[in-house]
Amino acid sequence: MGLDRIVIKEDQDRRGRRPGEVARIILDGVLDSGFPPSHARIVLDEVEALEAAMATADPGDLVVVFYERHDRILEVLDRAPAIVKPQPLLPAGGSETIGGQHGMDGEATSPCYS
Numbered sequence: 001m002g003l004d005r006i007v008i009k010e011d012q013d014r015r016g017r018r019p020g021e022v023a024r025i026i027l028d029g030v031l032d033s034g035f036p037p038s039h040a041r042i043v044l045d046e047v048e049a050l051e052a053a054m055a056t057a058d059p060g061d062l063v064v065v066f067y068e069r070h071d072r073i074l075e076v077l078d079r080a081p082a083i084v085k086p087q088p089l090l091p092a093g094g095s096e097t098i099g100g101q102h103g104m105d106g107e108a109t110s111p112c113y114s
Contacts, residue, residue, distance in 0.1 A: 008041070009045065009048075010023040046073070050065055
């Protein structure tokens with residue numbers, strides 16, 4: 001099981017590279033791995049990228065976010081429909097299970113956005 005779609009954003013700190021250059025390098029790597037070009041896109045702004053990912057997500061899909069500014073992501077999620085329930089990956093200060101959830105191998109699992 002892999003990813004269905006990829007939306008690539010770019011941090012504001014591009015470490016001396018031109019706008020879009022880092023995102024293009026990432027996209028090239030994604031496409032070189034055999035990922036379908038029609039299922040990958042670049043949306044440079046992280047808020048717009050999250051909105052694009054959420055707009056194309058189907059019920060039950062998992063949206064994984066690598067963010068630079070947590071506050072901007074939370075603003076998007078606060079405006080999202082009630083079906084979007086953000087949950088932390090790990091409980092504060094610990095690595096115990098969340099809600100008693102375990103994977104098939106007995107290892108603790110952590111819920112994400114659903």
